[in-house]
Amino acid sequence: MALGALAQAFASTPAELAAARFILGVGIGADYVFSPLINAEYANRRDRGKLMAISGGLMWSLGAVASAAALLLTPGLEPGLSWRVVLALSAAPALLVVYVRRKFPETPRYLLYIKNDVEELREKYGVEVGVAPRLRVDWNRVVVPLLLASLAWFLYDVAAYAMVFFGPNVMAESLGVDGALYQLVVFSAFVMPGNLIVALLVDRLGRRALQALGFAGMGAAVMLAAIYGMRDVILALILFGLYGLMAAAGPGTVVGFWGVELFPTPVRGLTSGITVVAGRMGVVTATLLVPVLLHAAGLGITLAFLGAVSLLGAVVALFLEEPGGRSLDEFEHLEA
Secondary structure: OHHHHHHHOOOOOHHHHHHHHHHHHHHHHHHHHHHHHHHHHHOOOOOHHHHHHHHHHHHHHHHHHHHHHHHHHOOOOOOOOHHHHHHHHOHHHHHHHHHHHOOOOOOHHHHHHHOOOHHHHHHHHOOOOOOOOOEOOOHHHOHHHHHHHHHHHHHHHHHHHHHHHHHHHHHHHHHOOOHHHHHHHHHHHHHHHHHHHHHHHHHHHOHHHHHHHHHHHHHHHHHHHHHOHHHOHHHHHHHHHHHHHHHHOOHHHHOOOHHHHOOOHHHHHHHHHHHHHHHHHHHHHHHHHHHHHHHHHOHHHHHHHHHHHHHHHHHHHOOOOOOOOOOHHHHOOEOO
């Protein structure tokens, strides 16, 4: 991530920028898989959701706010320089992570269930275990939850990244406001409070309820925006802000939990990776499909389509198993 971020600042052609973004994407893709996994395996059942919400959704939104604020604060730089500075600055938190994570021991579950090293577990964490349990993976218990978790993330990213990619230009242009200002207002006033709502409530209300309600709220807000939103700038900003709030208070923060929490330790990295790939497929779908819809059917129909995708996500959420308040040990497949 650090190398890709710094390389962006020195790109002089679209091909060079694409190469730098590819390097950055490899790092981001890996961290999308491992960050929630590491947090979940270090956490206890009582506040696991809160810790994952803070380290995931809230930090994502904070980064988006920081990037928008940086763009607004660098207009005095010569043309073409401000975006280079902003993108290069993202190397700073990446390098901090490199430094800090070198000091982390492996998680207790890795040491016990994968490495089967009870001595290192005792040395690092003071946990006494006589014999490491033997695990197996019952794929009959993995496939259906994994498909549902992957579908939920795919649907969320189709809906959400349409707004992330096209909100600061298409939506902001329709409203007559600056794209960076649009993103700064929506994320700071609506999205980050939604992340905080999840952090406060996810371990009490559960992941499934918040994800279903968030998807439903996203669908309702964007449907209303399709019908009424563009007639008034203030109303449109409120509706798009409400969309962002409901997304962050639901799937935008929670959707990455399922691939980690529902599966046993031997395949947790794999299941997390598969759900992340499903989400990235949603991003690709939104990137390719939304411009076609905008050109062929207009903004209103495009928004209605994104609303329907969100409502479908609410239905899918209802079929996911609730991991809140449960130890990850309950999802291990122990050998008889």
